[in-house]
Amino acid sequence: MDFNFTDDQLAIKALAKDFVKEEIVPHARKYDEEEQFPEEMMKKLRECGLFNFAIPEQYGGPGIDKISHALIVEELARGCAGVTTSVEANSLSSYPILVGGDEELKFKYLNRLTTDGLYASFALTEPQAGSDVNGLSTTVKRVGQEYILNGEKCFITNASHANFFVVLAKQSDGVGSNPFIALVVDRDLEGVVIGKKEKKMGIRASDTSSVIFNDVRVPIRNRIGAEGKGFHIFMKALSHARPMVGAQSLGIARGAYEEALSYAKERKQFGKPIANFQSIQFMLADMVMNIEAARLLVHKAVYLLQEGRPSITNASFAKCFAADTAVKVATDAVQIFGGYGYIREYGVEKYYRDAKIMQIYEGTNQIQRVVIAKEILA
Incomplete structure (x- = not known):
């Protein structure tokens, strides 16, 4: 590299x-x-x-x-x-x-x-099944040349604006360990209902809503891959997506660090800038060191993607470490700002709120550790 x-x-x-x-x-x-x-x-x-x-x-x-x-x-x-x-x-x-x-x-x-400038949504999470994908209750049943889709997905980004949804569901009559099907579901199909918009702690500029499927008739030609391959397809997709969550975490961490660095040089206590105090210097040093480490993990994961060698483990390394870094850096940035860091006039409180979701969506950081442990213990 x-x-x-x-x-x-x-x-x-x-x-x-x-x-x-x-x-x-x-x-x-x-x-x-x-x-x-x-x-x-x-x-x-x-x-x-x-x-x-x-x-x-x-x-x-x-x-x-x-x-x-x-x-x-x-x-x-x-x-x-x-x-x-x-x-x-x-x-x-x-x-x-x-x-x-x-x-x-x-x-x-x-x-x-x-070409058309439209939006789509990735529909995996359900009210009772987030990390436990095997617990999905959204079902499909094949009837002739269609699938009948029923269930509810939650926390779906851009749901209110999406032209179509990429959905993982379980065959209602499926047996064995691979009963999953991936489908593209058009928004205008009868039975597709968009739920209420969620009010979130952070990333508030994004739309997050639930999507309900009531006897939605989806053409078989809208199936992604073969029957029984849906879970594998979605997991492979996440191995492409998770390094980019790492990249997003990097942006949050870098923004919080840059704000804290600038403030530490300007804010004076006891007659000198707080950047002169070793306790603040160590916080800033840890921030920039961990941001750089996270960036290396992210760039290695995306390099492997570019080389056609996607790595589940490296994707989890990148997503998990960068997300944890974003939360820690944003937390320390607020601390360096002191009381001002808790005030909306200053940008670090937004970085703090936005950072937390990085540890949660597209696979919680606990699940990333499960994935890593499974790989190293195989």
Whole structure:
């Protein structure tokens, strides 16, 4: 692995950084306070080519490499993790189709996201089944050339705006250890109902709602891969997605660290900047050291993806360590700010609130440790 970025990678990183400075940072607080989906921001991101990063050129996507993808996500999350979550929902929804779908399915649905400028949602979590995927209660039953889909998914990003949902369900008459089916479910099918919008602690600029499927008739041609392969497809998709959660965590951590560093140089106590005190210096040193370590783990995981060697273990390393780092760095940033860190006027309280979800979604950090332990004990 070469630690030097290419000219193209540096250029796209600079593009994202400039966009964040000019378009996201000035409005991030407004979107957060109003818990408003950033529709205008999404349009501008599309116009700049900062969208649908996972989709290849033949389906209308930018066709960028995985390192570039991670660099963009880090920059966007530095500005607003809620906006980044909304953007990355399309990438997450693309992965099952890309890793398991046939060409007809890829062309039809991925072009909706790119050419048509629409949104999609990844629908896995349920009210009674999050980490325990085997406990899913959403079911499908094959009837002729259709599947009848029933169940409820919760905490679904972009659900209120999605044109289609990528859903994992269990065959109602399925037997054995692989009863799962992955489906693309169009929003306008009869029986698809969008539930209430959740009010969240952080990433408030993103839309999060439940989705209910009541006897939804899904054509067999909308199945992703073969029957019984749904679980494998979704897990493989997550091995692509989790390093990008790591990249998002990096952006949050870096933003919190930069705010704390600047404040520590300016804030004076006992007649000198608090950055002169060793206790603060050690906090800042630990912040930047762990951010760099997290970045190396993230970049190794995405490098392996780029090389066509996706690693479940390295994806979990990246997601878990970077998310833990984001929470620790944001917590220490608030501490360095003291009472001001608890006030909304200063940005570190938002980083603090946004960081926590990184340890939860796309597989809790406890589940990442389960995955890692399973691999090393195999």
